[in-house]
Amino acid sequence: MSTDPYRSLLTHLAHCNDSNDIDELLTALLTTKEQHEIANRICIFDLLERGITQRDISEQLGVGIATVSRGAKAMQIHDVSALLATHRQDN
Structure with a gap:
């Protein structure tokens, strides 16, 4: 795998504009x-x-x-x- 998953997460979070989307993602991850x-x-x-x-x-x-x-x-x-x-x- 050439992409660092943590960097992918940071990039994704930086582009999220909806706190509900972030909550959903963090609930899935943590x-x-x-x-x-x-x-x-x-x-x-x-x-x-x-x-x-x-x-x-x-x-x-x-x-x-x-x-x-x-x-x-x-x-x-x-x-x-x-x-x-x-x-x-x-x-």
Whole structure:
């Protein structure tokens, strides 16, 4: 297979204009647990940016401290500001 499936997914998502289509696709690709883990990662980013301690985030979300630490590390490496702005706008 010459095409990278992940790149195909990114290209497809970039061209989707309908959130229902994106939801349908992600529901097909991700288990309920995976969807929940992604939602938790977004909440971790949000709470970290608000200055909540990793221990408090762990307790609040019911996840391990290692999960929060991985989220903090990812947040240091990647700019998630646009995602957080959308998240906060939706709440």
